[in-house]
Every structure is written in C-alpha cells, then in structure tokens.
Amino acid sequence: MKEISFRxxxxxxxxxxxxxxxxxxxxxxEAEDVVQETMIxxxxxxxxxxxxxxxxxxxxxxCRNLALDRQKRMDNQSLTLDTEEHDAPDTSxxxxxxxxxxxxxxxxxxxxLMDELPEKQRSCMQLRxxxxxxxxxxxxxxxxxxxxxxxxIFRARQTIKQRFFETEKYGL
Amino acid sequence: MDYKYIEQLVERYFQCETTLQEEQILxxxxxxxxxxxxxxxxxxxxxxAALEPxxxxxxxxxxxxxxxxxxAPRVKARTVSLSERMRPLLRAAAIVAVILAFGQAIHFxxxxxxxxxxxxxxxxxxxxxxxxxxxxxxxxxxxQLMREGFSQARQxxxxxxxxxxxxxxxxxx
Numbered sequence: 298m299k300e301i302s303f304r305x306x307x308x309x310x311x312x313x314x315x316x317x318x319x320x321x322x323x324x325x326x327e328a329e330d331v332v333q334e335t336m337i338x339x340x341x342x343x344x345x346x347x348x349x350x351x352x353x354x355x356x357x358x359x360c361r362n363l364a365l366d367r368q369k370r371m372d373n374q375s376l377t378l379d380t381e382e383h384d385a386p387d388t389s390x391x392x393x394x395x396x397x398x399x400x401x402x403x404x405x406x407x408x409x410l411m412d413e414l415p416e417k418q419r420s421c422m423q424l425r426x427x428x429x430x431x432x433x434x435x436x437x438x439x440x441x442x443x444x445x446x447x448x449x450i451f452r453a454r455q456t457i458k459q460r461f462f463e464t465e466k467y468g469l
Numbered sequence: 470m471d472y473k474y475i476e477q478l479v480e481r482y483f484q485c486e487t488t489l490q491e492e493q494i495l496x497x498x499x500x501x502x503x504x505x506x507x508x509x510x511x512x513x514x515x516x517x518a519a520l521e522p523x524x525x526x527x528x529x530x531x532x533x534x535x536x537x538x539x540x541a542p543r544v545k546a547r548t549v550s551l552s553e554r555m556r557p558l559l560r561a562a563a564i565v566a567v568i569l570a571f572g573q574a575i576h577f578x579x580x581x582x583x584x585x586x587x588x589x590x591x592x593x594x595x596x597x598x599x600x601x602x603x604x605x606x607x608x609x610x611x612x613q614l615m616r617e618g619f620s621q622a623r624q625x626x627x628x629x630x631x632x633x634x635x636x637x638x639x640x641x642x
Contacts, residue, residue: 303539308531315526329526333534340538407519426520429489451485458483461516 301346307339307356313428314360320423321364322371323412331367335360354437361420361439368416406464410457417441418453425450472507479513496520 301307311332318328318335339356349355411419417439424430424438425446432450436443478495481487487495499506499517506514598604 304535308534311530311534312522312525316522316524319524325524329530332526332530333537336534337537403515404518407515411519426492427522429493431489447485454483454485457516462512465512 301349301352303340303343306352307336310353310356311336314357316427317357317420317423318360318364318367320412320419321361321416322368324371327367327371328364331360331363334363338363351434351437354434357424357438358440365416403465407457407461410460410464411453414453414456418449418456421446421449422453422457426454472510475510479510 314332314335315328318331319325322328322331335356338359339352346352411422414422420439421435424435425432430438432443432446435446439446475495475498478487478491482492482495496517499510499514500521503511503514598607
C-alpha cells in the first residue's frame with residue numbers, strides 16, 4: 298500500500314469537499330469552515346492513515362458529518378428566528394452573488410431544485426454528477442451501500458427532471 | 470446528424486443506467502453552445518449545465534491549511550537546527566574548559582615548584598642551643614616524656630583487654 302501524503306492525497310480534495318459542504322450547508326462561509334476543520338481533523342489522525350482503506354472516503358465522510366452538524370445548528374438558529382422553513386434555501390441561493398451572476402436563470406433553477414432535495418439525495422447526486430465518483434466510492438463516503446446510493450441518485454434525478462419541466466411549463 | 474445515441478443516453482441517465490464515462494459524454498455534449506444542440510435535446514441543457522463543478526475555495530486556503538497542519542516540516546527542520554544551533558555554544562564551552570584546565574595546571578605546577586623550593590631551603594633553619602650537652606639533656610627529657618606517654622597508653626590498652634571478658638560475662642548473666 299502506498300504511503301499517504303497530506304499534500305498529495307488530502308489537500309487536493311479541498312474543492313470537492315468545499316462543494317459538498319456547500320451543497321449541504323448552502324452557505325459559503327460555513328462550508329469553508331467545514332473544509333478547514335475536516336483538513337485539521339484528518340491531519341490530527343495521521344497515525345491512523347495507513348490503516349484506512351481509502352483516505353478520500355475517510356476525508357469525505359468527516360466533511361459530510363461536520364457539514365451536517367453545521368446545518369443542524371443553523372436550522373435550529375433559524376427556527377427560533379423565523380418559522381417559515383422553506384425560505385432558508387431560497388434566500389441563501391439568492392444571497393449568493395456568485396451564483397446569481399452565473400449564466401441563465403434556468404441553470405439557476407436546476408441548482409435551486411438540487412438544493413431543495415433531501416440531504417442524502419443531494420449529497421449522492423453531488424458526488425456522482427458533479428464530482429464524477431463511482432457508486433462504490435460514494436457508498437464508502439456516505440457509509441451506506443451501493444444500492445442505496447443508486448436509489449438516492451435515481452430519485453434525485455427524477456425529482457429534478459420532473460420539477461424542472463413542471464416549472465418550465467407552468468412557470469412556478 | 471443523428472442524436473439518437475445522445476437521446477438514448479439521456480433516457481438511461483434518468484434511469485440511473487449510465488456509466489461514469491457515458492455521463493461524461495453527456496456533460497461534454499451539453500457543454501457546447503446552445504445553438505449547436507438540437508432543439509429536441511435543448512430542454513435538457515440547463516440540467517447538465519448545472520452539473521459543472523464551479524465553486525472553489527479562496528486562493529489562500531491551501532497556505533492557511535498548510536500553516537495549520539504541515540507546519541510539521543518546519544518543526545522537523547527546527548529539531549535538526551537545534552543541535553546545530555547548540556554546537557557553537559558547546560564549542561565555546563569546550564574552549565573555556567580547556568583554558569581553565571590549562572590555567573589550573575599552570576597555577577598548580579608553579580605553586581608546587583615554589584613549595585618544593587621552600588622545603589629544601591636549609592638557610593631558614595637555625596640552631597637553638599650553643600652547648601651540645603644542654604641540647605642532649607633537652608632531647609633526653611623530651612624522649613623520656615614520650616616514653617611515659619607510650620607506656621601509659623599501653624597500660625590502658627592492656628586494661629581494656631583484661632576487662633573485656635568480664636564485662637562480656639556480666640552481659641551474659
């Protein structure tokens with residue numbers, strides 16, 4: 298087994314982890330924090346690296362768990378401030394100037410639909426369709442089996458297709 | 470141009486039957502200009518366009534993380550330089566030690582020579598008596614005194630050896 302180097306094997310995952318954390322937390326600053334904490338946690342457990350099957354899966358799973366914690370904490374905070382839950386994802390996308398400036402409104406719509414999916418579907422689709430990971434890798438990263446990964450991706454793609462065409466048709 | 474293959478791929482994509490390579494073909498296909506995409510497939514373009522990985526971390530992130538984690542090579546370099554940094558100090562200490570040892574040796578040898586010179590200086594010795602017979606009497610008295618002292622000591626010593634067994638017996642009793 299090859300020796301794991303932080304610089305060569307862990308650090309290059311940073312943008313992928315950032316996009317996953319962003320997909321879960323829907324907040325740039327939180328996502329960046331999550332990636333930083335992930336990197337430090339992985340670094341602190343460097344004595345165990347040689348016992349780990351896949352450092353990529355290990356790192357990604359830490360990142361996802363941290364992002365889920367943040368999201369939970371943020372949800373709790375926003376619940377006490379306003380009772381309308383569905384406003385949260387919309388405002389975060391709209392308040393993201395980078396995304397607003399991006400190409401057409403229809404691409405924006407698809408991204409928003411993706412952000413509205415349940416977290417498991419969102420994360421699975423993110424890892425497969427955006428990061429190009431295999432079902433096996435995603436299963437390791439998410440600690441679920443391959444079949445569940447496939448089901449989640451199937452549902453995610455179907456929901457996006459359906460909602461996208463509905464919106465296009467009726468202008469919801 | 471025949472887009473049946475792409476249509477088929479899109480169909481299979483939504484059924485989760487495409488491989489990673491086929492999904493890449495779809496992404497590449499829909500990444501081209503909208504005008505290039507046939508009308509019947511154009512409706513899918515936003516979906517695939519949204520799948521492009523765009524978000525990236527700020528440029529200084531790598532440096533920040535390396536400072537927080539792999540500050541380790543710096544620590545490693547410091548441990549190496551530590552002994553190297555100590556070396557001039559040790560060298561200075563060794564030089565001081567050598568100089569002190571030398572100084573001590575020189576000091577000792579000159580002192581020793583002086584003492585020896587004092588010992589053999591007979592010029593300092595003076596005669597106490599002018600009359601040899603008087604000196605002889607004095608000498609005899611002194612020796613007599615010493616003899617008395619010795620004999621007293623021997624007596625006390627023999628007394629101890631005589632007394633010891635009796636004290637032992639009293640102890641036994």
